[in-house]
Amino acid sequence: MPLLQxxxxxxxxxxxxxxxxxxxxxxxxxxxxxxxxxEILAVVGASGSGKSLLAHAIMGIxxxxxxxxxxxxxxxxxxxxxxxxxxRGKQIAFIPQSVNYLDPSMKVKNxxxxxxxxxxxxxxxxxxxxxxxxxxxKSDGDLYPFELSGGMMRxxxxxxSMISPDTELVIADEPTPGIHRSALDLVLNxxxxxxxxxxxxxxxxxxxISALKIADRVxxxxxxxxxxxxxxxxxxxxxxxxxxxxxxxxxxxxPEHSFMEAI
Amino acid sequence: xxxxxxxxxxxxxxxxxxxxxxxxxxxxxxxxxxYGNSGCGKTTLAKILASFISxxxxxxxxxxxxxxxxxxxxxxxxxxxxxxxxxxxxRMKDSLCESYVPEKSLLDAFGIRDxxxxxxxxxxxxxxxQRFSIVRxxxxxxxxxxxxxxxxxxxxxTQASIWKGLLEIVKERNLGLIVISHEMAIIDKICxxxxxxxxxxxx
Numbered sequence: 001m002p003l004l005q006x007x008x009x010x011x012x013x014x015x016x017x018x019x020x021x022x023x024x025x026x027x028x029x030x031x032x033x034x035x036x037x038x039e040i041l042a043v044v045g046a047s048g049s050g051k052s053l054l055a056h057a058i059m060g061i062x063x064x065x066x067x068x069x070x071x072x073x074x075x076x077x078x079x080x081x082x083x084x085x086x087x088r089g090k091q092i093a094f095i096p097q098s099v100n101y102l103d104p105s106m107k108v109k110n111x112x113x114x115x116x117x118x119x120x121x122x123x124x125x126x127x128x129x130x131x132x133x134x135x136x137x138k139s140d141g142d143l144y145p146f147e148l149s150g151g152m153m154r155x156x157x158x159x160x161s162m163i164s165p166d167t168e169l170v171i172a173d174e175p176t177p178g179i180h181r182s183a184l185d186l187v188l189n190x191x192x193x194x195x196x197x198x199x200x201x202x203x204x205x206x207x208x209i210s211a212l213k214i215a216d217r218v219x220x221x222x223x224x225x226x227x228x229x230x231x232x233x234x235x236x237x238x239x240x241x242x243x244x245x246x247x248x249x250x251x252x253x254x255p256e257h258s259f260m261e262a263i
Numbered sequence: 264x265x266x267x268x269x270x271x272x273x274x275x276x277x278x279x280x281x282x283x284x285x286x287x288x289x290x291x292x293x294x295x296x297x298y299g300n301s302g303c304g305k306t307t308l309a310k311i312l313a314s315f316i317s318x319x320x321x322x323x324x325x326x327x328x329x330x331x332x333x334x335x336x337x338x339x340x341x342x343x344x345x346x347x348x349x350x351x352x353x354r355m356k357d358s359l360c361e362s363y364v365p366e367k368s369l370l371d372a373f374g375i376r377d378x379x380x381x382x383x384x385x386x387x388x389x390x391x392x393q394r395f396s397i398v399r400x401x402x403x404x405x406x407x408x409x410x411x412x413x414x415x416x417x418x419x420x421t422q423a424s425i426w427k428g429l430l431e432i433v434k435e436r437n438l439g440l441i442v443i444s445h446e447m448a449i450i451d452k453i454c455x456x457x458x459x460x461x462x463x464x465x466x
Contacts, residue, residue, distance in 0.1 A: 046418045048388030147275075150343065150412070151301020151445075177415040178343065180300040180445050206418050253423040255448035260427040263420070 001076050003200040004035045004058070004169055008070035010224075011053050015065065028053050029224040030070075035169070035200040040191065042211035042232070043204045044250065045221030051204045052097055054221075055173045059094050060084035074169070089115065095161040097173040097204070099153040102145040108156045109141030115160055130159040133190070135183050150178035158187055169200045176207055188214050208235070209256060220247045264291040264326050266312070266338060266407045266439050271321035273307055281307055282463040285321070289407060292437040296450030296457035303461045305443045306343070309411045312441070313340035326406065335362070339400035343412035345392035349384040356380040359395055363402050372428045373398055390421040397429055407439040415445070426453070 011028040028050040035041045043051050056062050058072055060081040072079050074087060088094070103111055109127055116123040128138055134155045145153060158175055172191065176184055192214045195201045205211045211218070212232050220228035228244040235242065239251040252262040265288050272283035281304040289295050297305055310316045312323060314330050323330040325337055342348050349358050359365065359380070373394040384392060393413065400408060410429070414422040430453065433440050444450055450457050 044418070047390040047416070047421055049418075149302035149306070154301075174416075178301060178412055178445065180298075183301065184445075206416070206422075208419065250419050253419045255419075255422070255446055255452055259448075259452050260423050260430070263424045263427050 002034045002036050002073075003039075003075060004033070004202070005073040006031060006033045006054070006058070006070070007073075008032055009054065009057060009072065010069035011050070011057055011062065012067040012069075013063070013065050014067060024067075027224050028057070030226070031221065031224070032226050033202075033219050033229070035202055037168075037200055038195050038198045039217070040195045040201040040203060040215045042208070042215035042218045043202060043221065044206065044208055044211065044218060045227075046223070047206075049221040050224045051221055052173055055094065055171050055202070055204060058084070058171060059088060059092070090164050091166060091168045093161045093164065093167045093170045095158055095170070095172040095175050099145070099150065099157065102153060102157065104145050107142055107144060108148065112141075112156065112159050117164070127159070134159055134186055151180060151183060154179050155183060155187070158190075167199060169202070170194055171202045171204075173204045174206070175203075176205060176210060184210060208251065208254060220244065220250065222246050265289060265293075266326075266441075267324040268312070269322050269324065271308070271311065271318050271323070273304065273311060273316075273319050280464075282460060283320075285460070285463045287458065289439040289441060291326075291406070291439055294433075294440040294442065294454045296442045296444065296454035297460055298443070298445060298447065298450060298457065299460035299464075301445075303464050305460055306411055308460065309340055309409045309441070309443055312407075312409055313338050315340070335402065335404050337404060337406040338409065339402065339405045339407070340409045340411060341393075341396055341400050341413050343415060345389060345396045346384060348396055349392065351384055353383075354380065355382055355384065355387070355395055358384070359399055362399070365398050365401070369398055369401065369432070372432065373425070374428075390417045390425070393417065393425065397425070401432060405436075405438065407441070408433065409441040409443065411443045412445070413442075414449075 009028060009031040010026060012024050012026040014024055017023055031050060031054055033041060045051055057068055112127045113123045116126050131138065131141060136152065136155055140152065154175060175187055188210060191201055191203060203211055203215060212235055215232045218230055218232055219226055228247045235251060239248045242248040242251060249262065252258045268285060268287045271285040272280055274280045299305055311318050314332060314336055375394050379387060379391060414425055442450055442454055
């Protein structure tokens with residue numbers, strides 16, 4: 001039985017136009033993914049193709065005007081906005097995309113300590129250990145989010161999610177943009193270690209090259225649909241084994257490949 | 264004619280330098296890449312060049328004149344997070360046309376659709392918003408463009424098409440370009456030369 005299964009997920013928003021005129025937009029039409037124990041699934045695709053919305057739908061944190069269709073199953077059990085509460089932050093950990101999720105009025109070390117288990121001294125020790133692990137200085141903990149650079153904020157966000165001993169699934173929404181090479185490798189290695197311990201990982205990213213270093217399979221989204229689901233090994237040299245035209249285009253337009261000549 | 268930086272230094276707290284003794288010269292039509300670990304001051308340097316903040320020491324000379332604090336800035340900065348640079352209460356057409364009214368051909372070069380004009384920033388994706396901030400920076404009097412992690416949040420296809428559009432205009436108008444990025448592949452493909460800002464850190 002897969003750890004996480006999403007079948008034909010759709011997400012619509014009920015919005016008001018001028019006056020009382022109402023209209024419905026449907027950014028996600030039909031997404032299907034599957035993640036097994038210890039497996040890393042990379043989710044790639046166009047900006048605005050619904051990658052973050054998928055994560056938010058699983059975590060049950062969509063805005064109130066969202067209408068969700070299809071099914072999401074965690075270890076065979078259907079989950080919805082109410083039942084997710086018992087998994088959220090425990091069996092299922094989430095690393096949000098936007099650095100705006102950090103509290104601007106709180107020192108970052110205290111934000112990381114909130115989610116950690118144990119008594120105060122254990123939490124302090126754990127937080128300092130996590131910072132060290134991700135290449136952050138102890139003194140960085142005394143800073144407020146506005147005093148950190150983009151890449152440092154990313155790593156702080158990442159540490160906030162490394163919490164529970166009973167985590168079974170990690171959803172990481174774009175954990176890497178703006179991070180330099182060596183810090184990027186720390187984050188990737190950490191995700192790999194997590195997966196090797198039997199935890200399923202969903203890695204939402206634009207950085208296909210980095211994702212391929214650790215991913216087992218790749219799902220490609222476009223305009224709210226899953227257009228491709230293939231093993232990571234299919235992405236090679238000139239993309240010959242990529243049958244889907246969109247996937248091939250995505251691969252070729254990377255700056256490491258043809259870049260602007262692919263357009 | 265060049266954008267010249269002489270012995271630039273910046274610190275938030277006295278004597279705790281983010282970087283020091285940075286000297287760069289970007290000739291008109293030249294392209295320089297800047298990279299370095301996160302937190303080494305790349306964005307801070309970009310903000311000084313575009314005169315959003317003042318350096319603690321050193322000077323910025325634009326085409327032979329000292330940087331001025333008022334009037335139109337010939338050095339324009341394109342930020343990493345476009346959603347943070349748009350007034351959330353203004354429609355896109357108002358944000359776009361605040362300093363000048365771009366020609367239709369420029370909008371077409373970046374694939375900006377008419378229907379987006381009436382929307383608010385929250386109703387567009389990051390890639391769509393970034394196109395607006397680029398066009399907004401391409402004022403007729405702009406001489407130098409700084410692209411600070413301009414496309415890190417975007418998918419590869421959008422990234423390539425945005426760079427293609429920008430480089431065509433940079434070439435046509437002979438603008439100077441500074442590319443700040445962690446992606447060496449992008450710097451390699453676009454720039455004539457590059458520098459690692461870490462070399463100037465903790466001096």
